[in-house]
Amino acid sequence: MxxxxxxxxxxxxxxxxxxxxxxxxxxxxxxxxxxxxxxxxxxxxxxxxxxxxxxxxxxxxxxxxxxxxxxxxxxxxxxxxxxxxxxxxxxxxxxxxxxxxxxxxxxxxxxxxxxxxxxxxxxxxxxxxxxxxxxxxxxxxxxxxxxxxxxxxxxxxxxxxxxxxxxxxxxxxxxxxxxxVLANDSIRYSFTGKASHAAAAPEAGRSALDALELMNIGVQFLREHIPSTARIHYAITNAGGISPNIVQPYASALYQIRAPFAPELSNLYERVNNIAKGAAMMTETQVEIKFLKGTSxxxxxxxxxxxxxxxxxxxxxxxxxxxxxxxxxxxxxxxxxxxxxxxxxxxxxxxxxxxxxxxxxxxxxxxxxxxxxxxxxxxxxxxxxxxxxxxxxxxxxxxxxxxxxxxxxxxxxxxxxxxxxxxxxxxxxxxxxxxxxxxTGNHPYHCPIPPEITPEILEAETT
Ligand SMILES: [Zn+2]
Ligand SMILES: [Zn+2]
Missing domain, CATH: 3.40.630.10 (Zn peptidases)
Known part of the structure; x- marks a missing residue:
């Protein structure tokens, strides 16, 4: 046969x-x-x-x-x-x-x-x-x-x-x-600040939305200095509410970062993290970085x-x-x-x-x-x-x-x-x-999803 x-x-x-x-x-x-x-x-x-x-x-x-x-x-x-x-x-x-x-x-x-x-x-x-x-x-x-x-x-x-x-x-x-196809990481960046009356007591507030906006701007400047085949995109998933007269205490975005070679992506991920940390420092807010999932x-x-x-x-x-x-x-x-x-x-x-x-x-x-x-x-x-x-x-x-x-x-x-x-x-x-x-340049396989992430967590985070 x-x-x-x-x-x-x-x-x-x-x-x-x-x-x-x-x-x-x-x-x-x-x-x-x-x-x-x-x-x-x-x-x-x-x-x-x-x-x-x-x-x-x-x-x-x-x-x-x-x-x-x-x-x-x-x-x-x-x-x-x-x-x-x-x-x-x-x-x-x-x-x-x-x-x-x-x-x-x-x-x-x-x-x-x-x-x-x-x-x-x-x-x-x-x-x-x-x-x-x-x-x-x-x-x-x-x-x-x-x-x-x-x-x-x-x-x-x-x-x-x-x-x-x-x-x-x-x-x-x-x-x-x-x-x-490109290696791809999904990360949630969540900023926490302090609410206050935006007109009466602005000095008491620390805006998580400011932090998120500064992070996004920082990433726009980063784009000039990344490989042309890499991609970074984001969605603002929480803008801190609908009231402009409250300093927004929470804000978060879901980011996706992509690159043609998985080890190169780890480097980009760190650079975006640094921008998020910088934005938190500038605004005196805290940032939580949650890696959700990745593919090679x-x-x-x-x-x-x-x-x-x-x-x-x-x-x-x-x-x-x-x-x-x-x-x-x-x-x-x-x-x-x-x-x-x-x-x-x-x-x-x-x-x-x-x-x-x-x-x-x-x-x-x-x-x-x-x-x-x-x-x-x-x-x-x-x-x-x-x-x-x-x-x-x-x-x-x-x-x-x-x-x-x-x-x-x-x-x-x-x-x-x-x-x-x-x-x-x-x-x-x-x-x-x-x-x-x-x-692969003899790089051993490194799974982009860390051991603590289970499919259940992923399902809850991305839906
Ligand atoms: Zn498809
Ligand atoms: Zn398909």
């Missing part, structure tokens, strides 16, 4: 996977609440002969499912969380919530998880049929959106057994990523990405045969101001942007933490028409379409074929680890 038989096997079984993905789409559960989604995965994986542990790394909606033994040990990273407020009917090209204020799969994680599952099931089928050794580990990773599920899992050593891990993300084109940058591994890209080029893209291209055209229309729809509403030519340079992607993902622990490769496949952005109602509307299903099938086939190639050419694993060590 060669990898082409596995590619066909997945195609034959595609309907089973489409059904599971649709079910996850319908439940649309947000971070740390993905109970039904986990149940559906567990039932499916049990049927496939995997042994399953739910409650991975203390995460109630995290799990891992394992099959086989010996080397290579290959991980498949699945996600299934939705986004709050993005409820949307499927298959319609107007914004129309399915449930008022409900959740929706705006990042396509209903497809992501099941596509990764197809990779795992395909690879298992290969090992089983060929009688080869190898361990297939499918990870149910909760709360990618705002919860850093994989970072908690990496902190607890869940990925330490792996030779490598594979995944993908729904996209509006077929591609290998152009560069790493992704480390790209050219040796693995090459294998995945070659499979992307070799495997025929089934989206071309999707039966609802007219719907895709309607979706594209909603995103083009002049309504002119390009002839090709899908961008299907595989791109290996990783080869053309190392351009950081100004976003973040908890896959970054896995990629510091073991070599990781992930592709993007076309599940959405051109111009469709993640986290949009259009992405939710496309989540059960035939073209989304077929983009997912394509991703599952690419992932399974990549695992098979690696299994038959173990020297790729050796090169991948060498590249991981080079790219």
């Amino acid at each position: 060669d990898k082409w038989s596995v590619i066909q096997y997945l195609e034959k079984r595609a309907e089973d996977f489409y059904k599971l993905s649709d079910k996850i789409w319908e439940n649309a559960e947000i971070r740390f609440k993905e109970k039904q989604s986990v149940k559906d995965y567990v039932a499916f994986l049990k049927n496939e002969g995997f042994s399953i542990t739910v409650g991975e790394a203390g995460l109630k909606t995290g799990f891992h499912a394992e099959w086989g033994s010996g080397k290579p040990v290959i991980g498949f990273l699945g996600e299934y969380d939705a986004l709050a407020g993005l409820s949307q009917k499927a298959g319609v090209s107007v914004k129309e919530p399915l449930v008022k204020d409900g959740n929706g799969h705006g990042c396509g994680h209903n497809l992501l998880g099941v596509g990764a599952l197809m990779g795992a099931v395909g690879f298992k089928h290969y090992l089983e049929t060929e009688g080869k050794t190898g361990t297939v580990v499918f990870y149910g990773c909760p709360a990618e959106e705002g919860g850093s599920g994989k970072t908690f899992m990496a902190r607890e050593g869940c990925f330490n057994q792996l030779d490598l891990a594979l995944s993908w993300h729904p996209n509006n084109c077929n591609m290998m990523p152009p560069g790493p 940058n992704t480390v790209l591994i050219p040796a693995l990405d090459e294998v995945m890209y070659n499979n992307m080029c070799e495997i025929p893209n089934p989206v071309e045969r999707a039966d609802d291209i007219a719907f895709a055209r309607e979706i594209v229309k909603t995103q083009i101001p002049d309504g002119r729809v390009p002839e090709n509403v899908f961008d299907l030519k595989p791109k290996n942007w990783n080869k053309s340079g190392n351009i950081p992607i100004p976003g973040s993902s908890d896959v970054g933490d896995v990629s510091w622990v073991c070599p990781v490769s992930q592709c993007g496949t076309s599940t959405w028409p051109v111009g469709t952005a993640a986290h949009s109602w259009q992405a939710v509307a496309c989540g059960k379409s035939d073209f989304a299903h077929k983009g997912m099938l394509y991703a599952g086939q690419i992932i399974a074929a990549t695992a098979i190639d690696v299994c038959n050419n173990p020297e790729i694993i050796e090169t991948a680890w060498k590249q991981l060590k080079e790219k």
Whole structure:
């Protein structure tokens, strides 16, 4: 049996996977609440002969499912969380919530998880049929959106057994990523001052809002002296009340700091902290700095990405045969101001942007933490028409379409074929680890979430 038989096997079984993905789409559960989604995965994986542990790394909606033994040990990273407020009917090209204020799969994680599952099931089928050794580990990773599920899992050593891990993300084109996503820290800065009458006794007051404003101004000046690929943004979460005649005794902001390389981010974090402390000193207030969560940058591994890209080029893209291209055209229309729809509403030519340079992607993902622990490769496949952005109602509307299903099938086939190639050419694993060590400058993995932070604390702090 060669990898082409596995590619066909997945195609034959595609309907089973489409059904599971649709079910996850319908439940649309947000971070740390993905109970039904986990149940559906567990039932499916049990049927496939995997042994399953739910409650991975203390995460109630995290799990891992394992099959086989010996080397290579290959991980498949699945996600299934939705986004709050993005409820949307499927298959319609107007914004129309399915449930008022409900959740929706705006990042396509209903497809992501099941596509990764197809990779795992395909690879298992290969090992089983060929009688080869190898361990297939499918990870149910909760709360990618705002919860850093994989970072908690990496902190607890869940990925330490792996030779490598594979995944993908729904996209509006077929591609290998152009560069790493950024390492990302979330921090709450809370200032405490002293209230007083702002007109009658201003000298008795110490303004926490002044401190917060001075901190923000300090950070604006800092921007000139940080790497151009770094990012700092904030939201004022407590401005100290609505009364200008009271000196504001409390004020707080939620900051996010991002940089292309995790060790560089620790340095930036300290610099922002110093500004906060300086602002507190200037205003005679106190500042509490609470680190909430972080994710590491992704480390790209050219040796693995090459294998995945070659499979992307070799495997025929089934989206071309999707039966609802007219719907895709309607979706594209909603995103083009002049309504002119390009002839090709899908961008299907595989791109290996990783080869053309190392351009950081100004976003973040908890896959970054896995990629510091073991070599990781992930592709993007076309599940959405051109111009469709993640986290949009259009992405939710496309989540059960035939073209989304077929983009997912394509991703599952690419992932399974990549695992098979690696299994038959173990020297790729050796090169991948060498590249991981080079790219991280031999820095050991340092989990950005400190040990005292639990998912429960994070949930309470960020919602
Ligand atoms: Zn997202
Ligand atoms: Zn996503």
